[in-house]
Amino acid sequence: MDPVPPSDEVLMQRYAGGDAKSFEALYQRHEMRVWRFLERNVRNAAISDELMQEVWFSVAREAARYRPSARFTTWLFTIAHNRMVDAIRVRRPQVSLEACEFHDDPRHGPHAGAVAQEQAEALNRAVEAISAEQREAFLLHVEGGLTVEEIAAVTACSFETAKSRLRYARSRLRELLKEYL
């Protein structure tokens, strides 16, 4: 066992060499990041579930073509963005635009701190309230760790546009969440 957890890039290379456990480790590490990115953008659990499979199927299929010169998360969220764009364009009527109902999380339930839960609910509502472009820029940044330059490349817009979207997103979220900050 490695004393230090292997990087994403190392795990990808190991998987490309046939080590299935490395893929599992990568999946565990990034599962919820990708899921939240998809779910918060698409707002439909069933479609997000399908997209989740498509994203990770692509990661598995294209592992041998991955080069460590590109950060794994940038590559991963590029795939997620592309799949999501496909879904939105092809299945636009089914990609829910209505407010997502906040339902109880069975993993936490009554034992979760009420304050933390309230904050999480407020944050969910705030993320839903901002525009789709701003939301995606913000999520690519906080979930994928993408830089402004990378966000611009992934979403096919200029650096200034990506920067603007990210700033407006933060500004609006801060305004909506001021009592929790």
Next chain:
Amino acid sequence: MNETPPNDDQGDDLEDLYRRSSAHFPSRPSARARQAILEHSARLAKHPSHTQFSGANWRRPVLFGSLAAAAVACLLIGPQFLHHSAPSPHVPAPAMQTAPSAAAPAPDNSQQVTSTATSAARMAVSNMQARRMPNAPGAAAVDARDADGRTALMLAVLQGRLDAVVDLLRRGADPNAADTAGVTPLEAARAQQRPEIVDALLHAGAR
């Protein structure tokens, strides 16, 4: 709204709140999706050559290819393919076009509905095979592929759309058309644990 983006260089507190709140995110991928992903990756790991193919660039959007395959599906089986509400992976695919009398599946009779859908699919495929004309005009278009080499049939399988699978097979779709990773519709259906689709594919000659 201002022309100039707000000056906001204090993202840390917001991002801290986001990360803290992420632990309370109210949903997660289904167990079925997780299992399908890990099984698929393990299968490809046994055949590393399946993860390699040429001619594609990971930065290239797959939009056009996917839309092409979806357009074929739309033209062949009608716009309901595109406007269909994707079924939850937790719920067996309803027997829509193949068994219009089947009611929407209730939570406690999913096995029965799956059985009904399987029977309907089997009958539909059996009937269509008598009429199937592989060389008929349009037969090639049915097997148009997206950037990942997926046919409309494969997309229908991945979406769990039994009705679309049956329709595409009826129209001459190749049940053995593997994608660029070498995954066949039958393998995909098995990975997704959709016995009714597996059954329809087997009856159409899938190997």
